[in-house]
Amino acid sequence: MYAPPADPVDERRMVAAHHRAATRLGVTVTGPASWGWNGRTLGRRGHHRRHGDCWLRLDSAPAGRRPDVLWEGASAAWAGLPGVPQPRLYAVDESRADQMLYHAELAAYLSSQVCFTVPVLSAPLDLPxxxxxxxxxxxxxxxxxxxxxxxxxxxxxxxxxxxxxxxxxxxxxxxxxxxxxxxxxxxxxxxxxxxxxxxxxxxxxxxxxxxxxxxxxxxxxxxxxxxxxxxxxxxxxxxxxxxxxxxxxxxxxxxxxxxxxxxxxxxxxxxxxxxxxx
Structure with missing residues (x-):
């Protein structure tokens, strides 16, 4: 897990947008904030009435600069790779506020830990x-x-x-x-x-x-x-x-x-x- 955005204004903006997406998708957020690289994304565990435990991940971009390739990746993989183990994708929500675009993905929550908390490995892994x-x-x-x-x-x-x-x-x-x-x-x-x-x-x-x-x-x-x-x-x-x-x-x-x-x-x-x- 990475740190929040360096600018507190961006942190507050992302937290507020995540809350709005959770409301629209019917998610009750229950877990702590998990920030992505350079604070670019914000994910939190939540609960959905129909889907149960879930994960809500939010990304943002300036209005008029929607990163189509990045924002459509999870949907494309879910549709194109039915046999590959990946989080079940339930819904996608996009919105605009304060000259920013927001893209939220609601997916199944996975209880298994990741192999390492950051991309670069610094300790041995013993995998079967x-x-x-x-x-x-x-x-x-x-x-x-x-x-x-x-x-x-x-x-x-x-x-x-x-x-x-x-x-x-x-x-x-x-x-x-x-x-x-x-x-x-x-x-x-x-x-x-x-x-x-x-x-x-x-x-x-x-x-x-x-x-x-x-x-x-x-x-x-x-x-x-x-x-x-x-x-x-x-x-x-x-x-x-x-x-x-x-x-x-x-x-x-x-x-x-x-x-x-x-x-x-x-x-x-x-x-x-x-x-x-x-």
């Missing part, structure tokens, strides 16, 4: 074989799904590889469907259930596995387990492109202040992957 088998099944199903939603764009690869890796971009990367934000706070310890589908869309084949590995680099034991369990996605020419893509993305994020502790490991990670075929 059945957990990894389920994850492999989910990633296979996701990759086979059809969508025209973009997660990683070819134009971004063309810019990011030279800038953040000092490498030419891949000439003909293979794109498949991906969760798009696979890290340890988006996976539950039981299942796993995959959370937070706003980035659902197309990316280089193996991208989800590569991103999970990149977020594991500070814990060699777990990184080795990811490599062993998802090697069929990582240890291929396409997997090499995916690993470099994950490294470039997290290095770009680090240039903006996110997870700077990962930078040395990401540089080693990229060097280990080597240059893509050109």
């Amino acid at each position: 074989d059945r957990w990894w088998a389920s994850l492999r099944t989910s990633l296979t199903a996701i990759s086979a799904a059809r969508t025209d939603r973009p997660t990683v764009r070819r134009q971004w690869l063309d810019r990011a590889f030279p800038r953040f890796l000092g490498l030419p971009p891949p000439r003909c990367p293979e794109f498949t469907t991906a969760h798009g934000d696979l890290h340890w706070s988006n996976l539950t310890r039981q299942g796993p259930v995959l959370l937070d589908w706003e980035a659902y869309g197309t990316a280089p084949r193996g991208y989800d596995a590569a991103l999970l590995l990149a977020y594991s680099l500070l814990v060699p034991q777990t990184a080795a387990r990811v490599r062993a369990e998802l090697g069929h996605l990582l240890d291929t020419p396409a997997g090499r492109v995916a690993r470099l893509t994950a490294a470039a993305e997290l290095l770009e994020n680090a240039s903006r202040g996110d997870h700077p502790e990962l930078v040395p490991k990401l540089q080693e990670f990229a060097a280990d992957a080597g240059a893509p075929a050109v």
Whole structure:
């Protein structure tokens, strides 16, 4: 869980909008506030008369700048991936107030804890074989799904590889469907259930596995387990492109202040992957 927005005005605005969404959707909020990255989202546990325990998550954007790709991700994943463990999506509510747009999603509440409270792993995880088998099944199903939603764009690869890796971009990367934000706070310890589908869309084949590995680099034991369990996605020419893509993305994020502790490991990670075929 992250901190509230830096500006108290934004915090109060989000809390008020969350309350309005709860009222419209018939939710009685019962749990503490759970803030997303940079205070951009606000989620709270609640109770619904028909659905029972639930989770209400709110996002916002300036009026006139509705982020269609992000805000439609959970609905697209729920409709397109019926066999993949994910929170049941009950309803979506959108509203406008004070020159801001608000997007709320009402989903089933999950009692299972996430694997780690932040994306970057900093302590070993001991997950059973059945957990990894389920994850492999989910990633296979996701990759086979059809969508025209973009997660990683070819134009971004063309810019990011030279800038953040000092490498030419891949000439003909293979794109498949991906969760798009696979890290340890988006996976539950039981299942796993995959959370937070706003980035659902197309990316280089193996991208989800590569991103999970990149977020594991500070814990060699777990990184080795990811490599062993998802090697069929990582240890291929396409997997090499995916690993470099994950490294470039997290290095770009680090240039903006996110997870700077990962930078040395990401540089080693990229060097280990080597240059893509050109």
